[in-house]
Structure formats: C-alpha cells, structure tokens
Amino acid sequence: MSRPARILVVGPSWVGDMVMAQSLLIALKRHHPHSQIDVLAPVWTFALLDKMPEVSQALPMPPLARGQLGLRERIKLGKSLRAHRYDQAILLPNTWKSALIPFFAHIPLRTGYTGECRWGLLNDVRRLDKTVLTQTVQRFVALAEPSEPSTPPECPAPQLRVAAESRQQACDKFALQTQGKLLALCPGAEYGDAKRWPAAHYAELARLKRREGWQVWLFGSPKDAPVAAEINRLSHDACIDLTGKTTLSEAVDLLSLADVVISNDSGLMHVAAALNKKLIAIYGSSAPYFTPPLNENARIISxxxxxxxxxKRECPLGHLHCLVKITPQQILHEMQALSA
Structure with a gap:
C-alpha cells in the first residue's frame, strides 16, 4: 500500500492571500483525502494556519528582510526539508527566490506559475492565463489541478475554525461583554489610503449603531491605531478600540462574535468572510472582481x-471620490438588507 501524498505548500505573506490559500488546501484535500499538507510561511501567519484543519504542520520561512535573497538560509532550509520526503511542492508566490527552498529540498514535483523565469527551479511550470483565471483565489486553486485549466476551477470557500475556549480567553483578556448586537469595524488597509473608507464615515456609522444599542469594536494592526483613534474621537468614544492590542489569533477569535462586519478591502475582510460573518466590504482603488470576499453573506460596495x-496606494486625482461618496447611510441600508 502506497503512503499518503506529502505536499508542501509555499504560502503567501499577506493576511488576505493566506486566507484565500485555504481554498487551495481544501481543494487538495478533496483530490487527496489522506494527504499530509504542510505549509511553509512567515511565522506571523501561523495564527491563521492554526485555524485551518487541512494543515498538518506549519513550517517557518526564514525571517529575512523584505526583498532580501537570503540564499544561504534558503539552501540550508531546503536541505533540512529533504527528510520530510515531500512528493510535491506548490508555490503560491511568483518570485524566483520562493522556488529555491523546494529545489534544494529535492522535491520531485515542483508546481507553480512561471513568475520570475523559474524554469529549472520548477518542473511543473504553469502559464497564467489572466483571461481565464481572473481572481486570485482561482489562480491558487488551479494549482491543485494536474494541468492548466481552460475554465475557472471550482473554488471552495475558506472556513477558519475558532475554538470556543480560545474565544472566551480573548474576551476575558480584554474584559469584553458579548450581550446584545455587535458591529465590528475594520478601518485599516495595509496597501494604502486609497483603500480606506474615511474615518469620519466610520465614526458616524459607529455613533448611529451605538445609539441603537449595538456594541462597536474596532479591529486592526498597530499601523491602524491612528485611524482607529480618529474614529473613536469623532464618534465620541462610541467604540471599544482593540486595534493593535490583540494578536492576529485573538482578532480572529473576537471577529467570530460579530453580528455584522464592515471592512475595507483588507486582510481582515477576508478573515471575516472565512468566518462566514455578515459582511459589508467597501472597495475604492481595488477591484472587487479580483479579490472578492468568498462568502455568500457578503455584500460588496463599489x-x-x-x-x-x-x-494606486494614494488617489492620483486627489479627491478619493470612490470612497468619500459611499455614505454611512448607504452602509446602514446594506446592513438592514443583510438582516432582513
């Protein structure tokens, strides 16, 4: 009897992309139900991988500075992975350097898109047809297929799992009460201001929902702390500000309690979608057809x-009309439609 397939997935470095990568993991499990799937990724993404039941083991990517080749570190890690006897490596990043570790690990089948001229480093090279695979998640899932697809593949929705115990621990840590309706606001966007709905709009929405008796929690990374503080100032402290205070794992656990999530096109938007939350996703400079929330309960505002x-990271015309003209009243209307 042959052993189960052993697959190494080289994962992405962005929160949203890692969430969408779960669609590939689910597809791989459907193709190879008894497979062992390990994911090589930055340590900070382990908080997400721990909530993906398809992952057997998370392996740390060398902690290199952005743009650093780190040839010696990659060769060393590749050689150390030979003992795992992987049958296949699937690479989600398109960079040349991301293909070095599977190559030096002597993994016999190394699958990925051509990317930065990776012929040789990869031996199962796929050409990306952007007219067929229009979405990021489709490009990920297509790598689970034995050959390049002529039509978009079926993409299973990500499904992050949250343990009740860890969720309660997060509530206890921040002394949070969960009675009544809860609105989660995710006002950050790592990419830039051209993806951020205005703080004043978030603040007005927070004031209106707080007046109706809702709790309003703010989520984000430490980089989002200034905009979160501005929202709380403009809303007269209507929100509980968790921005930069939680770990990523705690943020996921606490988001799972929300009745509705309002988010920019960001990593936390994809997290909320993967938690199957009622979600309103606000798009400005980015395209909802390229990275939509993978959730039937989501409504896209663009x-x-x-x-x-x-x-663009910043509005090239200087007016940011694509976001400024989306009003809080419009979001309230969508919230009512979600709850109908």
Missing amino acids: LNLDCSPCF
Missing part, C-alpha cells in the same frame, strides 16, 4: 467610477 479601480 461605486464603479470611471477612475476606479486604479490600484
């Missing part, structure tokens, strides 16, 4: 102006 999506 004005589809002539100037968007521009995919």
Whole structure:
C-alpha cells in the first residue's frame, strides 16, 4: 500500500492571500483525502494556519528582510526539508527566490506559475492565463489541478475554525461583554489610503449603531491605531478600540462574535468572510472582481467610477471620490438588507 501524498505548500505573506490559500488546501484535500499538507510561511501567519484543519504542520520561512535573497538560509532550509520526503511542492508566490527552498529540498514535483523565469527551479511550470483565471483565489486553486485549466476551477470557500475556549480567553483578556448586537469595524488597509473608507464615515456609522444599542469594536494592526483613534474621537468614544492590542489569533477569535462586519478591502475582510460573518466590504482603488470576499453573506460596495479601480496606494486625482461618496447611510441600508 502506497503512503499518503506529502505536499508542501509555499504560502503567501499577506493576511488576505493566506486566507484565500485555504481554498487551495481544501481543494487538495478533496483530490487527496489522506494527504499530509504542510505549509511553509512567515511565522506571523501561523495564527491563521492554526485555524485551518487541512494543515498538518506549519513550517517557518526564514525571517529575512523584505526583498532580501537570503540564499544561504534558503539552501540550508531546503536541505533540512529533504527528510520530510515531500512528493510535491506548490508555490503560491511568483518570485524566483520562493522556488529555491523546494529545489534544494529535492522535491520531485515542483508546481507553480512561471513568475520570475523559474524554469529549472520548477518542473511543473504553469502559464497564467489572466483571461481565464481572473481572481486570485482561482489562480491558487488551479494549482491543485494536474494541468492548466481552460475554465475557472471550482473554488471552495475558506472556513477558519475558532475554538470556543480560545474565544472566551480573548474576551476575558480584554474584559469584553458579548450581550446584545455587535458591529465590528475594520478601518485599516495595509496597501494604502486609497483603500480606506474615511474615518469620519466610520465614526458616524459607529455613533448611529451605538445609539441603537449595538456594541462597536474596532479591529486592526498597530499601523491602524491612528485611524482607529480618529474614529473613536469623532464618534465620541462610541467604540471599544482593540486595534493593535490583540494578536492576529485573538482578532480572529473576537471577529467570530460579530453580528455584522464592515471592512475595507483588507486582510481582515477576508478573515471575516472565512468566518462566514455578515459582511459589508467597501472597495475604492481595488477591484472587487479580483479579490472578492468568498462568502455568500457578503455584500460588496463599489461605486464603479470611471477612475476606479486604479490600484494606486494614494488617489492620483486627489479627491478619493470612490470612497468619500459611499455614505454611512448607504452602509446602514446594506446592513438592514443583510438582516432582513
């Protein structure tokens, strides 16, 4: 009897991309039910991988500075992985350096897109047809197939699992009460201001829902602390500000308690979708058709102006109409539709 397949997935470094990578892991499990799937990724993503039951083991990527090749470290890690006897490596990053570790690990089948001219480092090289695979998640899931697809593959929705015990521990740590309705606001966007719905709009929404008796919690990374503080100031402290105070794992646990999540196009938007939350996702400079929330309960808000999506970090026209003109009243209307 042959042993179960052993697969190494080289994972992405962004929160949203790692959440979408779970769709690939689910697809791999459907193809190979008894497979062992390990994921090589930055340590900080382990908080997400721990909530993906498809992952057998999370392996740390060398802690290198952004853009650093780290050839010696990658060769050393690749050689150390030979003992795992992986049958296949699937690479989600398209960089040349990401293919070094599977190559030096002597993994016999190394699958990924051509990317940065990775011929040789990969031996199962796929050409990315962006007219067929229009979404990031489709590009990930297609790598589970034996050959390049002529139509978009079926993409199972990510499903992060939260343990009741860890959720309660997070509530106890921050002395949070969970009675009544809970609105979660995710006002950050790592990419740039052109993906951020204005703080004043978030604040007005927080004030209105607080007046109705809702709790309002703010989520984000330490980089989002200034905008969260501005929202709380403008809303007259209507929110409980958890921004930069929680770990990523705690943020996921606490988001799972929300009745509704309002988010920019960000990593936490994809987390909320993977928790199957009622979600309103606000898009400005980015494209909802490229990285949509993978959740039937989600509603996408995009004005589809002539100037968007521009995919810029800052509004090149200086007015940010694609976000400013999305009003809090419009979001309230969508919340009511979600609850109907």
